[in-house]
Amino acid sequence: MTINILFVCRDRMPLWRVDISVLFGKYMRSLGWKFSWFAIGDRHKPTWMLNDQSTSVKKWKTPLGLYLAERYRDLLAVISIVKTAPDIVVVRDDYFSMLLIGAICKLKKIPCVYWMSFLMEEGYIQLGYQRKGLGGLLRRIYGRTYRQLGKIALYLPTHVIVQSEKMQERIFQEKLYLRESTVMHMAADIQATATIQPTPTNIEFLNIGYSGSISCLRGFEEVFKSVKLLQRKNIKINLHLVGWYETIIDQIRLENLLQELSISADVIMHGRKSWEESCATMAGCDVCISPIPENILYDVASPTKIFEYMALGKPVIATQHSYQDQLIAESGAGWSCALESKQLASTIMEISMLKDELKEIGQLGYEFICKKHTYQQRAIALDSFFRTLIKDKPQPQNPSN
Structure with missing residues (x-):
């Protein structure tokens, strides 16, 4: 019944x-x-x-x-x-x-x-x-x-x-x-992620993916500043953002910041896409980022993105958050760092020297998700x-x- x-x-x-x-x-x-x-x-x-x-x-x-x-x-x-x-x-x-x-x-x-x-x-x-x-x-x-x-x-x-x-x-x-x-x-829905075909990206760059809402509250000002620091050190990266601005205020502030930092060519805005299209873009990247700011609203949250990234076999840059830190430590599938431009840039520089090992690191995350998440x-x-x-x-x- x-x-x-x-x-x-x-x-x-x-x-x-x-x-x-x-x-x-x-x-x-x-x-x-x-x-x-x-x-x-x-x-x-x-x-x-x-x-x-x-x-x-x-x-x-x-x-x-x-x-x-x-x-x-x-x-x-x-x-x-x-x-x-x-x-x-x-x-x-x-x-x-x-x-x-x-x-x-x-x-x-x-x-x-x-x-x-x-x-x-x-x-x-x-x-x-x-x-x-x-x-x-x-x-x-x-x-x-x-x-x-x-x-x-x-x-x-x-x-x-x-x-x-x-x-x-x-x-x-x-x-x-x-x-x-x-x-x-x-x-994560591993049955669905298993059917995703990656969208090709420029192999000359370290491609970093993010999927979700885009806002100042989520710390994107620090993320953008880290891109500028990497640009100054001649580290070739493309930051792929799939999502939408939370508010018109976020859109104005962050688009102005892109212009001020002269990093518009390094940050690729894909706009809002279906879940399948978003996953395809993330699957085509070398590594994905899950930024969570330090405030009570996010402190008690259960993050979504880190599970989906791992289910796609992607290593994760997870900004410090008690549960994200736990997932990274248990899986070995990424890096945990503060949501601060210099630390983000330093972490990404480290990752850029490990590009040949990223698939193996991502596989650890996939196996971890399959076991218990x-x-x-x-x-x-x-x-x-x-x-x-x-x-x-x-x-x-x-x-x-």
């Missing part, structure tokens, strides 16, 4: 994120679970996702419009819970949704899991410090208010899943959630945990059996 999960996903975290679309949409489904999705796409692709069907909706233009769209999503989810009585409800990264949906699940005696992949309150506070004047102040106030809301909302779920041990510690210290929680790190392994663990929540109900049958 198929077991049904109703999944409520916050805005700007659409279902094509790999930890949702791959972990749940691919591998959990292969284990016999059926999903109803309630989510809003991001500002680039605003869509409702209902019962695996995608339907375009009018693009919102204001924060109020977005907030109302989120609450409409929650209302649709509540109606579905009342009508269909799913076996499990999962709410991701939205305390407002948890308040309403968690209360309904308690009344209906349906297990409800809160999936915390991001500390939203810290995001608002960090953004508030980036902005000046009244706008920045209001964001900081909203972030702190949202944190207090979490203390109420997180009384309601049956269980909480977080994406790192540090996030687990953080929510306990802040008294957001005082019961036992489960850590579920990001991973695939989404198939995550799905098996999650399947086992979800079965404990519905132990009094019929269990899902694996279609492969």
Whole structure:
């Protein structure tokens, strides 16, 4: 018998994120679970996702419009819970949704899991410090208010899943959630990466790849300065960036910096691409970089890029972050250094002298991922945990059996 999960996903975290679309949409489904999705796409692709069907909706233009769209999503989810009585409800990264949906699940005696992949309150506070004047102040106030809301909302779920041990510690210290929680790190889809064909790059250069959002907060000013230092030392590199600017402010600042440093020819902007195209570009590079700045928002995060780079057989330059440091130490598949221009440049100079050995180093990462960090392994663990929540109900049958 198929077991049904109703999944409520916050805005700007659409279902094509790999930890949702791959972990749940691919591998959990292969284990016999059926999903109803309630989510809003991001500002680039605003869509409702209902019962695996995608339907375009009018693009919102204001924060109020977005907030109302989120609450409409929650209302649709509540109606579905009342009508269909799913076996499990999962709410991701939205305390407002948890308040309403968690209360309904308690009344209906349906297990409800809160999936915390991001500390939203810290995001608002960090953004508030980036902005000046009244706008920045209001964001900081909203972030702190949202944190207090979490203390109420997180009384309601049956269980909480977080994406790192540090996030687990953080929510306990802040008294957001005082019961036992489960850590579920990001991973890689090695079935998908195995089919990727590398995009050729200039073999005369050391090609360094990055895939994801591009912003000052992520430390790209230091990355660009390191490229300039290498240029001065006549180290031939090409930095391939596949992704998008987080904000128009990031775009202006970083594009101006490229011009000021005269490194536009060394930094190749590929723009936003599909996951497959992005992976093909990374697979064509000699080494990939995963920059994570030192702040509370990223300190508790589970990095995505390092897993995907290793799954593609690429060595990784990982800037210092407790979990990235651990992965590099355990796998031997790269280098850990500070997110600072001189240290980055020094590390890349070292790598440039090891170009013939990079494939072997990358293979270490691939083997490491295959052993313990695939989404198939995550799905098996999650399947086992979800079965404990519905132990009094019929269990899902694996279609492969």
